Amino acid sequence: MKMPEIKLPKPSAITAKLKEAAKLFPDPRDVKLPKNGEELKKAAHDFWYGKPHEERRLGDLYVDKTGLYKHREWRGVKDTFYYFHMIWLYNYANMVADIMKFGGLGIFAKGLWRYRWMGQTYLPVLHWFDRGLEGMRGEALRASAWHYRAMVCVSINQFMNMFKADAKLHNGAHNEAWKHSMAHKETVWGGVFYPWSDQYTNIPMEMIPYFVTCHVNNHTVLNYIDAVQSLGLPGDPCPMCQAEAGLFVLDDMPDYAPFVVTTNEACDGSVASTAIQDWFLNIPLFALPQPMQFDDPLVQEHCANEIRELWKFIEEQTGAPFNWEQLKKKLEAQNELQRFEWEKWDVAAKTSSYPINGVAQALYRIYQTQYGDHYIWHDTDRRVKKILYKCVEKKIDTFPKTRHRVIAWSCAPLYYSHWCTWAYNCWGLNTIINMDSLMFDMEVRTDTLDNCVMDMARYHEWAPMRRMAVGGLHHIFELWDYMERFNCDMVMMYDQLQCKGMQGVVGLFEDEFRKRNIHAIWMPHALPDKRTVSRSEIRRIINDYMSTVMKEEPLDPTLLEFDDDMSW
């Protein structure tokens, strides 16, 4: 038998590759040694504490076009070691430990192999940390990183629960885990499933396959958008709903539950895309509506009754009775999270000691409130509380280079949620709060079931991308009140090009910005689809505004322009 011929690369090709790789690192001959005592002292100071913000030249760290780092950022001894041990190593270790805890390596490997969204997003997770935490120092680095850790943990928990129950990974068999899972659209608040949470697991369908993957690896969802458009869907509906529907078109949704709960949150697109999902899923479906005119006192009872109807549906499907004690327990735990969130807002609004950066604040808050109670949120809040209190007590200026306190309004670009980290590093724009964080702004009463359901109805109506976007234009113009409350002097106005609700008010916003003399930067984007407006285009728009309108100089000019289109 003839052995196949193995072609080895020529030595000259290997040398060329090595030379190319070597270019990524600074030539030792270019390293400037200190010439005198003053410079030596400064070098030692920079080594120990890290360089001052203006001298960091973070943009020089990138490998052109990739967004990858030539080498990691030196943040000073303490923060670099903290990053290495408590963020990089700690999170890698926990990513393995969580896999083991929530189901084991075997089922994880099967899921990784079977699902595109899984295979493409697990490994870049730490790069996601790097992007969001770039340039962070001290307490801001620590508190923000704990938020990221929580999101990773709860994500692993969710996809492992999906895989354990997934009939597609178990030769079509419907195991006990499948029978004890409840599927729902990611925009259904997880709290409505609390009464069964001691026996059944609710798992949002698209939260990991779509929402989380957009942030971690912005290439992944494009395939799903293309898939649904290949059926004939035009390109203009909300790309979030398109991507969610595309998961089903490509058969990339685990079959993990016997029934599904859907909703009209956040918009017409959610209702419409559910219809496509229904045809692919073909399992019993309960539609949980959110009234549009939610200010109207008359709608509350209607909404509460729909939640009661849902509970009847779950009882019918599972055979398990509604558990009021369990509901109370979980809601009280959730209220505790809300109370701490208010403390955080208070610090963010009234001090310069708020230790959480814009992206960590936004993602953690939306994730926590939408998904519902989970032990990791409490664990994280305990850790963050210590840091927060320390910052306040010691009056630590957590973002000392803040030039403008920014409020981000409308829905954010998922493929560039870390723009706020870049904007702080480059221009000193510190994103204090964002619109989606301000949703779900309430505690739920647990004294009686009636009060509880009425509050749950209200909570359900105040969901992300919705509380301000429907039910009357005055909600979206609450921006001015929040600007004052959070002491912000600038607005980052997200301009989701395919969001009909927000596109329908652009002129009124323009008028109001002019009338109130507010600096607002319109940031066009297409939610998960980076092809419409790239990250570098977003940066260019901010750069243009800051230099031409604000007439400011960048803090770090190396960050003005770089090409990270191929980056995760």
Place this chain on the structure above:
Amino acid sequence: MKDLKHLIFFENLLQEANNDLVKKAQGEGKKALGYTCYFMPEVLLDLPGCFSVRLRAPRSGSPDMATYYMSNRTCHYGRALFERALEGGFNFLDAQLATETCTVTCRFQEHLGRMDVIKNPDFFVEFTDVPFKKNENSMVHFRKQLQVHVLDVLHDKLGIDVSDEALCKAIEEHNEICRLITEIGAYRKLDNPPITGYEFQVIQLVTLTCPKYLILPYLRETAEELKTREPEPKFPYRCRVVLAGAENDDPDFTKLIESCGALVVADRHCYGSLPGREAIVVEPGQAPLDAIARHYLNTSYCPRFMPQGEMRGRKKYLADIVKEYKADGLIVASNKFCEYWSYERTMDALILPRDYDIPTCSIEKEYVNASTGQLRTRFQAFVESVEIKKLQEAK
């Protein structure tokens, strides 16, 4: 065929929202109430003392001012309405009875409420919350909404009589319109109908945009006329199609389809009669408002209804219409940037050919269809494909 006696009169009525009959009714002291969606029951706006006008923006050009406010990435229909409002075309309105039933028309109506657009100091906008389901909870909710946000408001602000007697009278008048439209529409089921899809759409539209009591005499006369109207000796079209889809108040779009050889025999779209022109039945002992609320939820096949049965039922309903009207194919048209119908149209184009063997042509269009050449090519190709299918089946 001989021209319908009132066709030109009807066509003229459709040239302006503030048409001659609207002016006449207002001259008689009646209040003009605008609305945009089927979910705002027109029968409630046709109570004695007021009349409904379903808003259109005929002869629209480029909606430049509205595009400043609503961007060019929203439904052209919503923007065209707003442009017309900014131009002063809706200044005759006394009130807008609004619904948040699709995003862009909602935004249009919110602009009316927020900005000083309608030059009528007493003008107001009132929103009604419309449920997404047809269960009992939704029926009760909708009835309450209509009571508080329509009847109570009409009574308190405009002094309209909203008693059960007045409601019954409005229902009676409404039902006569429905009976006449259904009678006229039923001719389209004939092998060689004495009415075209274009003519029918014009008649249907005048019933939506003119005061009912003023249009009724013309409608009665037209129905009588159709009883004896002779169709062409030979069926002059190459095939028969059902026109389904989103908002469509443009009879010229239907005319375009028909000029390509496809007779439009049924209209299942937002301004169409299927559904929409079914009589309201008040059961003995039932409150008229209850009957109205149930009627409008039960008869609608809008894609905003979320339950599983509804989604699947819509396909069956469409397939049943195709069968009942002996259509050879289906044209589903949605307006660009319409979220609901983008999906619904895509699914119709997949499911109806696959599960019901109905040839389907899927079209994305603007409110104002300037690119008729492209559309014509699409329709001609579709007609040819339907013909080929028929030929193959004949073999």
